[in-house]
Amino acid sequence: MRKSVLGVAVLALLLALSVSGLALAQETIQLAGWSSSDAENAALTAAVEAFEAANPSIDVELIFAPEFETFMQTGFASGDYPNVFYVDSFRLQDWASSGVLEPYGDQITDSEDIYEPLRNIFTYEDQLYCAPKDFSTLALVYNTDMFEAAGVEVPTTWEELGAAATALATEDVAGITTGIELPRFLPLLYQNGGSILAEDGSVSLNSPEAIQAVETFVGWYTAGVGRSPADLGAGWAGEAFGQGKAAMTIEGNWIIQYLLDQFPDTNWSVAELPAGPAGQATMAFTVCYGVAAAANNDNLEASIALADFLTGPEGAQLVAAGGFGPMPARASAADAWLTARGEEFAPFVAGGEYARPWSFPPGFGSFIDTFNTGLNEAIAGNMTAAEVIESAAEIAQEAIDDMS
Amino acid sequence: MAQAASVKSVATRISTQADSKFQDAVAGWVFMAPAFLVIFVFLVLPMLAAVFFSLTNWNGIRPLFTGDGSFNAEAFEMVGLENYQRLLIEDGSRQQAFFTALKNTVYFVMGVVPVQTILALGLAVIVNQRWLKGKGFFRTAFYFPSISSSVVISLIFMFLFASNGIINQGIKAIFPSYENVTWLNDATGIIHALLGALGITRNTVGGWATTEVAGIPLWNWLSGPSVTMLMIMILNTWTTIGTMMVIFLSALQNIPGQVYEAATVDGASAGQTFRKITVPLLRPTTFFIITLGLIGTFQVFDQIYVISSGGPADTTLTIAYLVFRSGFDDQRMGLATATAIVLFIIIFIFTLIQRRITGGDKAI
Numbered sequence: 126m127r128k129s130v131l132g133v134a135v136l137a138l139l140l141a142l143s144v145s146g147l148a149l150a151q152e153t154i155q156l157a158g159w160s161s162s163d164a165e166n167a168a169l170t171a172a173v174e175a176f177e178a179a180n181p182s183i184d185v186e187l188i189f190a191p192e193f194e195t196f197m198q199t200g201f202a203s204g205d206y207p208n209v210f211y212v213d214s215f216r217l218q219d220w221a222s223s224g225v226l227e228p229y230g231d232q233i234t235d236s237e238d239i240y241e242p243l244r245n246i247f248t249y250e251d252q253l254y255c256a257p258k259d260f261s262t263l264a265l266v267y268n269t270d271m272f273e274a275a276g277v278e279v280p281t282t283w284e285e286l287g288a289a290a291t292a293l294a295t296e297d298v299a300g301i302t303t304g305i306e307l308p309r310f311l312p313l314l315y316q317n318g319g320s321i322l323a324e325d326g327s328v329s330l331n332s333p334e335a336i337q338a339v340e341t342f343v344g345w346y347t348a349g350v351g352r353s354p355a356d357l358g359a360g361w362a363g364e365a366f367g368q369g370k371a372a373m374t375i376e377g378n379w380i381i382q383y384l385l386d387q388f389p390d391t392n393w394s395v396a397e398l399p400a401g402p403a404g405q406a407t408m409a410f411t412v413c414y415g416v417a418a419a420a421n422n423d424n425l426e427a428s429i430a431l432a433d434f435l436t437g438p439e440g441a442q443l444v445a446a447g448g449f450g451p452m453p454a455r456a457s458a459a460d461a462w463l464t465a466r467g468e469e470f471a472p473f474v475a476g477g478e479y480a481r482p483w484s485f486p487p488g489f490g491s492f493i494d495t496f497n498t499g500l501n502e503a504i505a506g507n508m509t510a511a512e513v514i515e516s517a518a519e520i521a522q523e524a525i526d527d528m529s
Numbered sequence: 530m531a532q533a534a535s536v537k538s539v540a541t542r543i544s545t546q547a548d549s550k551f552q553d554a555v556a557g558w559v560f561m562a563p564a565f566l567v568i569f570v571f572l573v574l575p576m577l578a579a580v581f582f583s584l585t586n587w588n589g590i591r592p593l594f595t596g597d598g599s600f601n602a603e604a605f606e607m608v609g610l611e612n613y614q615r616l617l618i619e620d621g622s623r624q625q626a627f628f629t630a631l632k633n634t635v636y637f638v639m640g641v642v643p644v645q646t647i648l649a650l651g652l653a654v655i656v657n658q659r660w661l662k663g664k665g666f667f668r669t670a671f672y673f674p675s676i677s678s679s680v681v682i683s684l685i686f687m688f689l690f691a692s693n694g695i696i697n698q699g700i701k702a703i704f705p706s707y708e709n710v711t712w713l714n715d716a717t718g719i720i721h722a723l724l725g726a727l728g729i730t731r732n733t734v735g736g737w738a739t740t741e742v743a744g745i746p747l748w749n750w751l752s753g754p755s756v757t758m759l760m761i762m763i764l765n766t767w768t769t770i771g772t773m774m775v776i777f778l779s780a781l782q783n784i785p786g787q788v789y790e791a792a793t794v795d796g797a798s799a800g801q802t803f804r805k806i807t808v809p810l811l812r813p814t815t816f817f818i819i820t821l822g823l824i825g826t827f828q829v830f831d832q833i834y835v836i837s838s839g840g841p842a843d844t845t846l847t848i849a850y851l852v853f854r855s856g857f858d859d860q861r862m863g864l865a866t867a868t869a870i871v872l873f874i875i876i877f878i879f880t881l882i883q884r885r886i887t888g889g890d891k892a893i
Binding site: 194195198201202203204205219220223224225353355356357358420421487488490491494495497498501502505507519520523 | 857
């Protein structure tokens with residue numbers, strides 16, 4: 126008995142020594158993200174393998190975490206989290222202000238090549254925190270068969286869009302369907318000359334332009350030419366559109382592969398969002414590779430090297446060549462993406478020039494909740510457009526006061 | 530000499546007694562240590578941590594420890610009772626969100642607990658009947674929802690209740706004039722809807738309707754659960770009935786047969802036996818079931834998470850979901866833990882009241 130205990134102890138000691146010996150020779154860094162389509166996951170795995178081949182001393186452990194943000198947040202709290210990880214543009218300011226990210230903007234290869242709106246999204250307090258992996262914009266997706274049958278032209282202004290929706294709506298088909306939520310509404314706000322925050326960071330939401338934008342958006346639904354996906358018996362707008370229950374929707378790049386896979390018989394096309402009095406605007410949704418802050422990162426250099434490899438000119442070409450939904454974040458790779466994906470998706474790329482960020486100051490989570498609730502209430506007739514704007518502006522002010 | 534010897538032996542005896550007492554105590558503690566450790570680490574410590582963080586402004590992201598394991602003093606500041614004050618007293622969005630959640634949760638509890646208790650008792654009495662054939666089948670069938678994953682059941686309900694789903698189509702087949710209800714996205718309160726059908730609306734009831742209590746107009750307090758919430762209530766009732774039925778069933782089988790025989794000899798009808806014998810003898814079980822029901826419904830989370838995420842228009846926002854939302858969407862971990870503690874106190878008070886009413890204190 127005693128002998129075997131001794132034996133186990135010696136074995137354990139040997140094992141521990143050998144493991145620590147390995148660790149000395151080999152750096153391991155963890156890369157965490159969420160799982161996308163199988164093809165995208167495979168492409169990321171291939172890119173990581175290419176990095177490992179180029180840097181034999183670095184091992185990369187790839188983690189696809191379900192419930193990614195909860196996973197990261199619990200990691201942050203304990204101070205023990207992956208070295209490199211996805212950062213949604215929406216979370217950047219929260220995470221950067223909490224000191225869990227290492228800004229490596231000055232070490233990005235040829236950062237000028239990255240679209241400027243995207244660089245701005247990942248800049249917090251004048252520091253570029255991370256390099257974007259890829260991005261998506263919102264565009265108008267429309268059913269070509271229905272447009273032809275109704276003899277409707279592709280709308281280029283919001284009035285034309287309202288008229289087109291009215292002409293296309295029938296008993297069973299909605300003229301337009303979108304999620305009743307802030308990101309689908311924001312292009313209208315910006316195109317009408319409204320804004321959420323002024324240059325100096327104060328809340329500028331409460332304006333006649335904003336109220337008018339809410340009235341336009343809500344108007345589609347109260348008039349019955351717009352219907353929510355739930356109302357059409359679908360989980361999201363893309364599903365309702367694919368099933369032919371709506372003639373138009375406002376969606377991002379992710380809808381491309383979904384429609385091709387799930388609804389190959391639906392004929393559709395893409396146009397840039399109609400413009401408003403203040404010009405064009407759309408929303409950009411993007412994700413960057415964040416690097417863990419130096420205090421919590423024992424392989425800082427290797428981490429930055431990996432992030433730069435994945436987002437650099439080479440990495441962008443890989444994203445482009447894959448022809449996935451999201452577009453490469455570098456202008457130099459845009460043509461490669463269009464070639465791989467199809468020229469008809471140029472409206473998504475065009476949006477990259479004038480897109481506004483889907484990103485907010487820290488603590489704006491409840492602003493979004495309140496706004497979404499307001500839009501729903503306004504459509505149900507329980508709130509006026511002015512009340513929606515007023516309540517959201519109040520919450521925005523509260524969030525800003527809270528943080529200062 | 531002899532005396533000295535006897536003193537010595539007494540002393541030895543005393544010391545061995547003390548020794549063995551001490552050894553007993555050590556053995557006792559050692560045997561209990563694993564349980565204590567588990568309870569301390571997984572129950573006491575998290576609870577104390579929750580109380581502690583409810584007094585801070587921690588955002589849930591700032592690392593509490595740096596890479597070398599030392600404590601990060603900049604992670605949060607102590608703010609005293611500020612979180613509680615913002616939830617309960619101070620006018621603002623936090624108070625409004627909390628009381629909206631409280632309103633929704635109370636409607637949920639008031640709807641689900643009585644219905645599930647009565648239905649579970651009814652089912653238990655039915656499957657306990659001697660004459661019933663295929664008891665095993667019925668018991669399994671009624672119990673089945675309880676052992677299935679609540680996420681899977683929620684998804685199935687979403688298909689059933691979709692606006693062109695089986696439920697709507699079924700109702701339409703029976704009543705052709707029925708207009709599809711958007712079960713999954715309808716913020717209308719059912720009490721509002723009933724009142725509306727009688728011609729009573731916010732604008733006809735008078736000025737009191739717009740008076741705000743805790744940031745919410747009185748008229749909105751009286752909304753009742755929304756249509757979407759009603760659907761989740763049906764789902765929750767259906768999934769929990771099975772477990773409660775099994776508990777009632779085992780209690781029913783513990784009631785001695787002689788009691789019923791005596792009642793039959795005395796000429797009691799079936800209804801009288803049920804009211805005067807079954808229900809009173811089941812009182813401890815009923816207390817237990819209502820307590821379980823109260824705790825379970827006050828903490829409802831998973832079905833909300835899967836089906837509605839608190840929407841439409843915050844009508845399915847429950848307190849437990851608000852805790853999650855403040856902590857993980859909104860990055861206010863201090864506020865989230867304060868909400869959780871308030872929820873704990875509410876459940877505690879309701880259980881005490883309920884114990885009074887059902888006489889659970891006498892029965893146990």
